[in-house]
Amino acid sequence: MAETIKLAHGFGGRLTQELLDELIVPALAGGGGHAPTLDAAVLPDLQPPVVVSTDAFTVTPRFFPGGDIGKLAVCGTVNDVAMMGARPRYFALSLIIEEGLPLEELRRIVASLGETARAAGVAIVTGDTKVVEAGAADGIFIVTTGFGTREFTVGPERIQPGDLILISGTIADHGAAILNARERLGFAGSLASDCAPLWELASATARAAGDRLHALRDPTRGGLAATLNEFARDTGLTFTISERALPLSPETAAFLEALGLDPLPMANEGKCLLLVSPAGAEAALSAARRDPFGKDAAVIGRVESGSGRGRVVLETAIGTRRVVEMPLEAGLPRIC
């Protein structure tokens, strides 16, 4: 392992996994007999069952086409809770603010935060505000912790060979929009983050597909490449996706092509992967497409038993097959 923290430790790929598995998780395990889980956890012993997720938001720039750090801080955590089958209900909010931040900017950020929370039906019940000296943070960091009550059960342990892989819409939009805004690459037009709360879409597909909906996950940091590799690692199955089937907006496709970037490791902030048995796929797809954030939902692949060593395979547009690796240093820092 490297001797200092590198930016790639935060990209959501292999170095992040290594940092968590080798250094952080072992040090934290054991309290009350529990080991920490990624993304979200179910709190034992409560009725109804409570799902908890926490996320820090450090995105730069703080305002970008399609959203801002406040909206993102709500959507990101709402979605982590929703992907566990839980209705997001309560939020705890922590603000770390740099001395010198214009109050007008703070006002816009908290207004967006409040508005997005109200729209998502989430109550912000408690919070904390810290101020650090100029130079000790970058404007503002926001940490949200969300609590939801579980309404249906999904998880990678339910994924089976034969399941279809669905995505709720176009991919790579958030990563592309942030990269464009950050580097002032001039691809203005309608390149915009997909940042959106997904509980309604998730619950509608679950109602439509019932227990044929096996797993949900939002492919944020590390994009589809990271999320599918996590599924592959957890299940030992092969996840095959078709390049032709991947929904891409014309703007994002043009932007990525111009820069020679792969959409698979690019972050999404308003999309989810749905793993559904074939008998439930049509119902799930129709339900997703009726949601305002799911109109471009598509079947993009299938799960196969493979060799027993989990992997992700892309069938390219020209008919070849290549393994999609867990991203190592892909993407950008501070996309969320």
Next chain:
Amino acid sequence: MAETIKLAHGFGGRLTQELLDELIVPALAGGGGHAPTLDAAVLPDLQPPVVVSTDAFTVTPRFFPGGDIGKLAVCGTVNDVAMMGARPRYFALSLIIEEGLPLEELRRIVASLGETARAAGVAIVTGDTKVVEAGAADGIFIVTTGFGTREFTVGPERIQPGDLILISGTIADHGAAILNARERLGFAGSLASDCAPLWELASATARAAGDRLHALRDPTRGGLAATLNEFARDTGLTFTISERALPLSPETAAFLEALGLDPLPMANEGKCLLLVSPAGAEAALSAARRDPFGKDAAVIGRVESGSGRGRVVLETAIGTRRVVEMPLEAGLPRIC
């Protein structure tokens, strides 16, 4: 209001209150019909009742006599939950790490975090790790969100005229230790933070005093001055404390005297105020003194009906009385 964020917005005193009341809370209110509360909140509709608190830890230096940022990040949130009468049980953990932080330092911090959590009986159930570029944060910021199940009911609404004011031990130790370590003032010796988890002490005093224990609060940022002023504002009562009765360690007393600093607005991280009816005070005091973190517990004052406009009064060692104001720009940034 000022037009940019100032350090004093984070001191826990009047400017913090103004920022929260005028800018942050109004923007966030309304989701699910709830307005955010400070410090901690009870989540409705769950059985048993769940108390939640979130806090960001930005302390500098990250290692100091008596603790480090990892230990503090556990104790601070354990205590916010405990002060609501809830047994701390689960934690969500967010790490914001600056590129270049030595892994050895991160290892020490998470080891301390895990050890303190296990000692406090708390399970870290989920988390998030973000990395920001060198210069975009200061080493590491830690946000902990704690969940506890409520075992007894306390709150400022239960405080009555005649109640005695108890403190669980010596005051101002954390603020003094951080100031000394930060400024390299050379008062080495045994000047040390009091950083400690207080659930056992809180529950022992509650068992001993029963419903005669009316309120608990840990006087962290802004110290006794801020906490007592919050009680005064919430109740409209007068909180009178005696300077002679305030427990001070010889080291902290010498340090503060040399610098001409008032102990009242200095932070504590392992102490609580207990508001107890006279009939319960002896039982609460004995119970607190039996706890390893309560051996210097003392009665330091009483609650009076006063003029109906809440205020805090200090009876000085020379027999005069002065009003203790809510701290405005007292203290230091980044003591927690």
